[in-house]
Amino acid sequence: MKKFILYILLGASFGVQAQVNIPRDTSFTLNGTYLKEKKYRPYITIAEVKNEDVIQSSLNLVYDTVGNRDLFLDVFYPKGEASQKYPGVILIHGGGWQSGDKSQMHTIGKALAAKGYVAFAVEYRLSPEAKYPQAVYDLKSSIRWMRANAKQFQLDTRHIASLGTSAGGQLAALLGVTNGNAYFEGNKRGNARFKSAIQAVINIDGTLAFRHPESVEGKAASNWLDGTYEENPKNWESAAPLNHVSKKSVPILFLNSSIPRFHAGRDDMINKLNKYRIYSEIHEFPDTPHPFWFFNPWFLPMMDYTITFLDKTFK
Template identity: 55%
Template structure:
């Protein structure tokens, strides 16, 4: 009996030991952002997760396995059942493709769920672990997981948006402009499902890596397998502007006052307008770059997002 009990206690430890050691860059956090911003904006406060009433959550759900590496997501969804399924949002954190984690997107996911959305904050492989296009394979696998598990969470599989911040915004835009691109699908699970998304929310993420307004350098190079001169193909392919066209969904851009974080935005709007695809732009004045992580800027960021998603998926005019 004691041997059986011992083995049962040991099994979780053995499972954890089998997980690979993943290199981490922990330099980009909510707290480090707060400390950096506060000297110039003494009124700021950190945005903290608070689970609203009527919202259920499940955390650290494995959604994809790469070798012996499990990738996880957190899901937030309305507790009450609805006769109509809820639209979904995949939330992709920022951190220069090298740092950050899914917890950064939890407050936004919680508030979206409180307003009738199935919201998923996703972990993906960062540049210290795997270069491009691994992260894109991961987020597309996460969309497929959402569709495969739609019945459990009351998700409408025809209405899924990709939302991202900074480098996550770049990824959300690339995800939304490459619907059906087989190179970026990967083999992360549920491959019989579609990874297409029907809308994009890009929060201060660039649309083109090689662009007069872009200042991307070493951070992008770590992810894209070298500098532009060393690997121009990846720099072009990873730019949403390269792919934007008739298969792109309605797109919302929310920007700080720094123009280099929306490099390629105006050209992308022009491309989408030729196909009569709706776009919306909001620039929040006098804002540092990771404004969405801090009060008082979280609230307008969320409200712009909710209004856009309601207009896109529920035909509610803001």
């Protein structure tokens, strides 16, 4: 896939403050992925959620600022009584830690909001802009912001899950095994008195170990982890959710394509979770491309598994 870097200007038409000189890799897009995958599976269609009458949204809200760089998130939440509270889900897009954007999680966010969840599609800094672990700091900061602004979105701060796709799945899982680990908090730039802990994980085809017999991680991982394994083994080991499983880890749902490399470390992680009697669940979709979460016929069953898991864990 051809890749290129753009330096973009976000203007008033997007409802956000103008920002310049932010490097963007635009190689991973929904339309480009659809055209690629349709060649092999002509029956697929892009999933949509159209029950807008039962949900509401707030887009491009600033949750943190790093230097002169604002970080944004989008919120989708149910229409309902102001006194009612709903569990939350942070949505983390994929793209090899170098591409993709939060809009790619909007369909999942709308589907969650329609089922009684507050969904936050979060921007985080990618490898052209910042190396590991800065993305983790961003995501933890966004969770603190969620709790600080819970009343506005009727969020139940006791129940927040992370859901990620591909690289976002790896990050979602890392959030679920690092609750209370000061190393992954950064300097707590904003809302420092609020906690970043989450209570459940949905990992959609995200690797759990970068250096593992099942892993096939290469250039994209090296770009994000600031070097190859030989050059920076500390980051490669630190970024692997498998290496942080403990009694503080949270229940996790694995939703996987039929491509083995994206399950790397899954079975080992489940064995570790079992030792601590922490619940886990696997659903693997046969004959699926890696980015199956974008498309019918897999979107609805994927969301059914997700909602069932969240309802069981939070409600």
